[in-house]
Amino acid sequence: KNQVEQSPQSLIILEGKNCTLQCNYTVSPFSNLRWYKQDTGRGPVSLTIMTFSENTKSNGRYTATLDADTKQSSLHITASQLSDSASYICVVSAKAAGNKLTFGGGTRVLVKP
Amino acid sequence: NAGVTQTPKFQVLKTGQSMTLQCAQDMNHEYMSWYRQDPGMGLRLIHYSVGAGITDQGEVPNGYNVSRSTTEDFPLRLLSAAPSQTSVYFCASSFLDESETQYFGPGTRLLVL
Numbered sequence: 001k002n003q004v005e006q007s008p009q010s011l012i013i014l015e016g017k018n019c020t021l022q023c024n025y026t027v028s029p030f031s032n033l034r035w036y037k038q039d040t041g042r043g044p045v046s047l048t049i050m051t052f053s054e055n056t057k058s059n060g061r062y063t064a065t066l067d068a069d070t071k072q073s074s075l076h077i078t079a080s081q082l083s084d085s086a087s088y089i090c091v092v093s094a095k096a097a098g099n100k101l102t103f104g105g106g107t108r109v110l111v112k113p
Numbered sequence: 114n115a116g117v118t119q120t121p122k123f124q125v126l127k128t129g130q131s132m133t134l135q136c137a138q139d140m141n142h143e144y145m146s147w148y149r150q151d152p153g154m155g156l157r158l159i160h161y162s163v164g165a166g167i168t169d170q171g172e173v174p175n176g177y178n179v180s181r182s183t184t185e186d187f188p189l190r191l192l193s194a195a196p197s198q199t200s201v202y203f204c205a206s207s208f209l210d211e212s213e214t215q216y217f218g219p220g221t222r223l224l225v226l
Contacts, residue, residue, distance in 0.1 A: 031212055032212060042219055042220070043205070043217030043218050043219055044203075044215075046214045046215070049214065089155070089156070093211070093212040100211055100212055101158070101212075103156040103157075104155055105153060105154060105155045
């Protein structure tokens with residue numbers, strides 16, 4: 001069964017600090033991996049997408065990495081801001097017919113001043 | 114462009130009542146889908162559509178119906194609401210299929226008493 005596990009479930013960081021979120025997956029055959037940001041009371045918004053051949057992808061202060069061999073991804077937030085307080089969801093897409101997406105449970109990040 | 118819109122934003126139902134959650138997109142996307150999001154769980158796919166006139170079941174379809182008469186609209190019907198359907202519902206769309214970036218609506222928060 002395809003699975004996506006995210007850790008930690010939640011974390012609190014001080015404004016200006018960095019943090020790293022983890023995503024481990026067992027989805028096969030792998031197509032791509034996305035990170036979404038979901039603000040409270042809003043729908044998820046795509047941050048990055050990575051395919052099998054990509055190791056790193058940046059979007060402003062967000063940097064995602066992918067190790068397809070170990071089936072792990074991370075999302076690094078640099079110099080956190082209050083607006084980074086949100087849930088971050090890892091989504092892995094499989095090359096298969098029908099329902100291809102597997103969602104992680106998300107990591108809730110709270111940035112404190 | 115308004116993107117993906119959903120109505121209502123919030124709804125309270127009594128057990129056994131029926132209702133329709135509306136979803137519309139103005140991006141000419143072929144693929145549309147409905148998810149539910151429950152605390153501590155990842156987004157789960159209810160139904161999806163790859164184009165007008167075509168719908169299919171996702172991971173948790175029981176108790177829900179959909180139709181896709183136009184490219185723009187993808188309503189979700191609750192046939193006989195149950196407390197287990199208390200959740201936040203998100204509609205999403207993408208250009209061709211779910212492996213592409215999905216654009217999510219703002220969500221409908223449903224409470225079934």
